Amino acid sequence: MSNADLVNVPSSVTRALIADAFVAAGLPAADAEKCAALMTEADLTGADGHGIFRLPQYIRRLRARGFNAHPNITVMRTAPATALVDGDNGMGHLVMSRASDEAITLARENGVAWVGVRRSNHAGPAGLYAEMPARQGMVGLYAAVANANHMAVWGGADLLLGTNPLAIGVPSGTGPLVLDIATSIVAYGTVKKCAQRGLKMPEGWFVHAETGAPITDANRAHEGLLLPMGEYKGAGLALMIGLIAGVLNGAAFGRDVLDFNADDKSATNTGHFIVAVDIARFVPLNTFMSEVDRHVRELRASKRLPGVATIRLPGDRRGECRAQRRRDGVPLPKPLVAQLDALAAELKIKPLRER
Amino acid sequence: MSNADLVNVPSSVTRALIADAFVAAGLPAADAEKCAALMTEADLTGADGHGIFRLPQYIRRLRARGFNAHPNITVMRTAPATALVDGDNGMGHLVMSRASDEAITLARENGVAWVGVRRSNHAGPAGLYAEMPARQGMVGLYAAVANANHMAVWGGADLLLGTNPLAIGVPSGTGPLVLDIATSIVAYGTVKKCAQRGLKMPEGWFVHAETGAPITDANRAHEGLLLPMGEYKGAGLALMIGLIAGVLNGAAFGRDVLDFNADDKSATNTGHFIVAVDIARFVPLNTFMSEVDRHVRELRASKRLPGVATIRLPGDRRGECRAQRRRDGVPLPKPLVAQLDALAAELKIKPLRER
Numbered sequence: 001m002s003n004a005d006l007v008n009v010p011s012s013v014t015r016a017l018i019a020d021a022f023v024a025a026g027l028p029a030a031d032a033e034k035c036a037a038l039m040t041e042a043d044l045t046g047a048d049g050h051g052i053f054r055l056p057q058y059i060r061r062l063r064a065r066g067f068n069a070h071p072n073i074t075v076m077r078t079a080p081a082t083a084l085v086d087g088d089n090g091m092g093h094l095v096m097s098r099a100s101d102e103a104i105t106l107a108r109e110n111g112v113a114w115v116g117v118r119r120s121n122h123a124g125p126a127g128l129y130a131e132m133p134a135r136q137g138m139v140g141l142y143a144a145v146a147n148a149n150h151m152a153v154w155g156g157a158d159l160l161l162g163t164n165p166l167a168i169g170v171p172s173g174t175g176p177l178v179l180d181i182a183t184s185i186v187a188y189g190t191v192k193k194c195a196q197r198g199l200k201m202p203e204g205w206f207v208h209a210e211t212g213a214p215i216t217d218a219n220r221a222h223e224g225l226l227l228p229m230g231e232y233k234g235a236g237l238a239l240m241i242g243l244i245a246g247v248l249n250g251a252a253f254g255r256d257v258l259d260f261n262a263d264d265k266s267a268t269n270t271g272h273f274i275v276a277v278d279i280a281r282f283v284p285l286n287t288f289m290s291e292v293d294r295h296v297r298e299l300r301a302s303k304r305l306p307g308v309a310t311i312r313l314p315g316d317r318r319g320e321c322r323a324q325r326r327r328d329g330v331p332l333p334k335p336l337v338a339q340l341d342a343l344a345a346e347l348k349i350k351p352l353r354e355r
Numbered sequence: 356m357s358n359a360d361l362v363n364v365p366s367s368v369t370r371a372l373i374a375d376a377f378v379a380a381g382l383p384a385a386d387a388e389k390c391a392a393l394m395t396e397a398d399l400t401g402a403d404g405h406g407i408f409r410l411p412q413y414i415r416r417l418r419a420r421g422f423n424a425h426p427n428i429t430v431m432r433t434a435p436a437t438a439l440v441d442g443d444n445g446m447g448h449l450v451m452s453r454a455s456d457e458a459i460t461l462a463r464e465n466g467v468a469w470v471g472v473r474r475s476n477h478a479g480p481a482g483l484y485a486e487m488p489a490r491q492g493m494v495g496l497y498a499a500v501a502n503a504n505h506m507a508v509w510g511g512a513d514l515l516l517g518t519n520p521l522a523i524g525v526p527s528g529t530g531p532l533v534l535d536i537a538t539s540i541v542a543y544g545t546v547k548k549c550a551q552r553g554l555k556m557p558e559g560w561f562v563h564a565e566t567g568a569p570i571t572d573a574n575r576a577h578e579g580l581l582l583p584m585g586e587y588k589g590a591g592l593a594l595m596i597g598l599i600a601g602v603l604n605g606a607a608f609g610r611d612v613l614d615f616n617a618d619d620k621s622a623t624n625t626g627h628f629i630v631a632v633d634i635a636r637f638v639p640l641n642t643f644m645s646e647v648d649r650h651v652r653e654l655r656a657s658k659r660l661p662g663v664a665t666i667r668l669p670g671d672r673r674g675e676c677r678a679q680r681r682r683d684g685v686p687l688p689k690p691l692v693a694q695l696d697a698l699a700a701e702l703k704i705k706p707l708r709e710r
Binding site: 078079080081082084109110111112113114116139152153154155156157158160168170177179181185207209210211212225229230231232233234236237239240242243244247248249250253254255275277278279281282283288291292295298299302303304305306307308310311312313314 | 465585594669
């Protein structure tokens with residue numbers, strides 16, 4: 001997609017539209033603001049499949065009562081260092097923010113905390129939540145059961161596994177270092193972006209379930225299986241994350257996962273977990289950060305393979321993207337702008353161009 | 356390698372040889388037995404690069420005082436749910452067994468425990484330790500900084516990352532389900548096995564550091580870079596594991612990692628971590644296990660891609676291998692048997708053939 005097909009919109013504007021849309025669809029103002037802030041962070045950091053792109057679907061689901069607009073999110077402390085959060089089918093961003101706060105509080109007391117979550121929903125990019133403990137001087141570990149099954153078990157042809165993402169965050173002198181990976185070869189949001197922008201997918205992303213032949217047309221992705229990262233390893237990781245983010249919390253996994261792209265009404269019973277580890281219980285926080293900085297410097301300065309211009313570390317793209325988009329705005333494809341205009345008209349809120 | 360080049364030896368015999376060799380090299384009998392048991396479990400479960408195969412190297416290192424034969428392994432409880440284990444440069448199997456016991460005890464009290472380890476050593480396959488909490492009704496998570504850097508950061512050509520493995524174990528009705536993956540495309544033990552058996556490596560495992568061209572001769576692996584699983588994702592995971600299993604515990608990572616294949620004398624300061632999560636704090640253990648069993652049945656019964664005979668799940672190969680090798684013995688390549696004979700003569704212990 002050429003730049004001519006993109007419209008750059010300041011993130012303050014996209015954020016305001018998102019918040020207004022959520023309020024118009026029935027969310028309390030504070031909740032609408034929180035969701036808008038996290039979705040805008042996704043847009044700023046280049047997680048294009050998780051920002052304002054998701055707004056039309058989220059609004060559809062809110063209006064169909066597929067999300068509970070007034071959830072009673074409860075936190076049960078089940079042991080000194082563990083909690084189980086019941087999201088009451090609220091927006092995933094709200095449920096996970098609450099779970100993350102709880103993990104940080106419990107880890108401050110106990111050195112580590114493991115917080116499981118059930119009855120939640122899609123919460124955006126995994127990196128958002130792994131970064132929260134990292135900003136408090138902690139290691140953050142986050143994983144989730146994805147909201148649709150796009151993968152099969154290794155060798156299988158039935159869609160029984162999600163792209164179940166994993167993120168790990170640690171603090172460093174220059175801000176959190178955050179790894180955010182889907183267990184699929186590519187995130188499904190990227191596939192949606194390709195479809196929306198008319199881009200061809202490389203071979204190796206999707207295979208046809210009957211023939212095993214590659215699929216490269218993103219609009220035909222639904223006919224196939226998304227492949228795992230690292231072959232059987234990614235499939236195995238997706239399975240284990242499904243068991244400990246889903247089954248452990250009494251949340252959906254496998255055959256019980258609802259395709260939330262196809263169904264706006266039914267509760268997804270999404271499961272996540274977040275772990276926070278208080279670094280100071282192992283090594284002084286300043287020592288940890290200066291050691292991370294030293295290693296990062298050494299990795300960046302290392303010799304490169306032929307054809308490689310720069311060494312890139314986890315989170316580099318997020319950081320660069322955030323800086324650039326804060327300056328230049330969030331690039332929105334024109335079809336998405338049209339969708340957002342229609343949504344604004346429907347909700348009787350100010351469209352992007354009038355903000 | 357054909358079967359004619361392999362000698363099947365009962366695991367009771369390999370285990371006894373390992374224990375006798377360790378005692379002859381100066382380990383206390385109970386410690387020798389514990390190491391022998393864990394190395395034999397590696398052999399039985401098909402982790403051929405981590406069992407008796409390692410004995411000559413371990414003995415060399417013990418005799419060179421690279422391992423402390425009489426370590427004072429200490430456990431510091433640094434918070435209610437965390438501990439830091441100092442291995443005093445003892446055998447990794449002993450240090451990690453102690454760390455695992457501590458994690459299980461702390462998780463029973465607090466719901467979760469995170470135990471970091473420093474000044475340890477090579478401890479064999481990751482799956483061994485993730486399985487320990489799983490046998491006690493817990494989720495087990497284990498990772499380690501590998502004992503040599505065979506990988507580069509993504510795009511890099513300097514050996515600054517290890518194959519840093521990750522294992523996750525959960526209980527099920529038919530025994531623990533254990534995922535054990537190196538973050539490299541293949542475990543380095545497998546490369547060593549190829550070299551010893553004269554097998555060619557497939558393209559995509561190693562590239563030449565200067566040219567980026569593939570290397571397929573396992574005996575020339577040291578000239579190249581082992582590639583990560585799933586490209587930048589595996590490299591990112593290896594890096595983050597290095598930070599939280601190494602730097603967090605004051606253990607080695609990056610430039611500080613010693614190649615223990617090339618140096619028998621210096622302390623490696625190996626770092627690991629193990630996490631245990633008490634399942635009953637989230638969902639009744641029986642419910643968890645029966646749900647895991649149901650999902651496993653559904654995954655096994657799923658449709659298969661063309662050419663796939665059976666769906667295989669994490670741990671299947673380990674389980675089948677254990678059953679077969681308990682019955683038929685552990686297959687040892689003849690060059691390894693010759694090495695073990697020479698070792699037995701040197702240590703003045705009974706060789707395999709007289710047991």
